[in-house]
Amino acid sequence: MKGSIPTVPLKMSFALPDWVAPFLADQPPAATDDDRMRLAVELSRLNVERGTGGPFGAVVFAKGAPYPVSVGLNSVVRLKNSALHAEVTALMLAEKALQTFTLNLPTLPVHEIYTSCEPCAMCLGAILWSGVRKVACGAGRDAAHGIGFDEGPVFPESYKYLESKGIEVQFGVLGAEAAAVFDLYKKLSGLVYNG
Amino acid sequence: MKGSIPTVPLKMSFALPDWVAPFLADQPPAATDDDRMRLAVELSRLNVERGTGGPFGAVVFAKGAPYPVSVGLNSVVRLKNSALHAEVTALMLAEKALQTFTLNLPTLPVHEIYTSCEPCAMCLGAILWSGVRKVACGAGRDAAHGIGFDEGPVFPESYKYLESKGIEVQFGVLGAEAAAVFDLYKKLSGLVYNG
Numbered sequence: 107m108k109g110s111i112p113t114v115p116l117k118m119s120f121a122l123p124d125w126v127a128p129f130l131a132d133q134p135p136a137a138t139d140d141d142r143m144r145l146a147v148e149l150s151r152l153n154v155e156r157g158t159g160g161p162f163g164a165v166v167f168a169k170g171a172p173y174p175v176s177v178g179l180n181s182v183v184r185l186k187n188s189a190l191h192a193e194v195t196a197l198m199l200a201e202k203a204l205q206t207f208t209l210n211l212p213t214l215p216v217h218e219i220y221t222s223c224e225p226c227a228m229c230l231g232a233i234l235w236s237g238v239r240k241v242a243c244g245a246g247r248d249a250a251h252g253i254g255f256d257e258g259p260v261f262p263e264s265y266k267y268l269e270s271k272g273i274e275v276q277f278g279v280l281g282a283e284a285a286a287v288f289d290l291y292k293k294l295s296g297l298v299y300n301g
Numbered sequence: 302m303k304g305s306i307p308t309v310p311l312k313m314s315f316a317l318p319d320w321v322a323p324f325l326a327d328q329p330p331a332a333t334d335d336d337r338m339r340l341a342v343e344l345s346r347l348n349v350e351r352g353t354g355g356p357f358g359a360v361v362f363a364k365g366a367p368y369p370v371s372v373g374l375n376s377v378v379r380l381k382n383s384a385l386h387a388e389v390t391a392l393m394l395a396e397k398a399l400q401t402f403t404l405n406l407p408t409l410p411v412h413e414i415y416t417s418c419e420p421c422a423m424c425l426g427a428i429l430w431s432g433v434r435k436v437a438c439g440a441g442r443d444a445a446h447g448i449g450f451d452e453g454p455v456f457p458e459s460y461k462y463l464e465s466k467g468i469e470v471q472f473g474v475l476g477a478e479a480a481a482v483f484d485l486y487k488k489l490s491g492l493v494y495n496g
Contacts, residue, residue: 198382259456263454
């Protein structure tokens with residue numbers, strides 16, 4: 107049957123928008139949970155304002171370090187890829203930065219993810235596999251639902267599962283600020299992209 | 302603070318192993334569910350035998366079409382990336398092939414994913430967002446657990462959630478053949494990579 111089969115894609119690539127690097131170069135050091143979440147929320151807000159994606163941002167930090175290891179933005183519509191949520195993107199890029207498939211290594215500092223919204227089912231799983239030891243969430247899932255974003259099959263037991271694996275979960279870190287970006291998104295008539 | 306911030310990665314890329322294209326070029330058309338699952342299982346087996354990843358393969362087909370739109374392999378260890386499970390990889394590549402963030406469009410045929418093992422929590426979420434209308438599973442999660450792979454917070458309600466969104470779920474398609482690849486992986490002392 108050689109030669110008769112349609113070609114399938116064998117590779118792919120993705121990139122954050124061009125505004126991300128200059129934005130990060132202007133950021134002050136982030137010392138507290140609020141500082142770190144503020145960075146995730148600011149990324150989500152700029153993603154909406156610049157028209158580069160949905161209202162979701164995430165950052166990965168080594169515990170105690172002033173600057174992030176990686177950042178991620180919802181890029182589903184821009185990059186035509188339903189898996190490129192903020193958290194998945196930030197985690198993939200953090201593992202690239204450190205050249206490891208797990209951030210949970212004795213040779214590395216503890217890593218933590220700050221996400222501007224409680225993760226969807228996919229991202230919650232991705233957080234588990236990444237080896238981060240803490241997930242801090244901004245806006246609640248109800249706020250995402252309020253503008254039409256489905257979070258998928260995430261249950262209280264899902265978070266308990268993460269905690270049973272030693273992952274600390276924080277809810278409502280700058281929750282109001284994070285949810286305000288959803289209002290902005292709705293106002294700007296952003297495309298809500300559930301499949 | 303300009304200039305003082307460590308560089309974060311702004312892009313990434315990934316590719317399937319070199320053996321995939323010639324392997325696919327030799328495949329017969331796949332007419333039945335078993336034919337399609339056989340392709341996913343064969344990919345999982347070759348991934349183990351060639352030492353390019355964990356014992357998991359997935360394929361995306363348009364309903365009724367003889368050849369896949371995309372294929373995916375577990376590439377976590379090879380590519381140092383905890384999100385590059387077989388299903389996530391196949392779905393990202395299917396969306397690249399069709400240049401869309403959802404496979405569930407009136408202008409497209411219905412798409413279906415065949416995965417050699419019941420999906421983990423992350424992949425189950427990714428399946429939901431991709432717009433496929435069916436997921437067929439080979440080996441059961443217990444078989445994966447049996448060789449040390451965690452599936453994460455997947456519950457009966459998780460599958461019910463998919464079904465409530467119109468996604469058909471099939472279990473145990475070539476289940477024994479798929480699980481046999483786990484035995485092979487264990488025998489070859491593959492690294493089990495839970496974070």
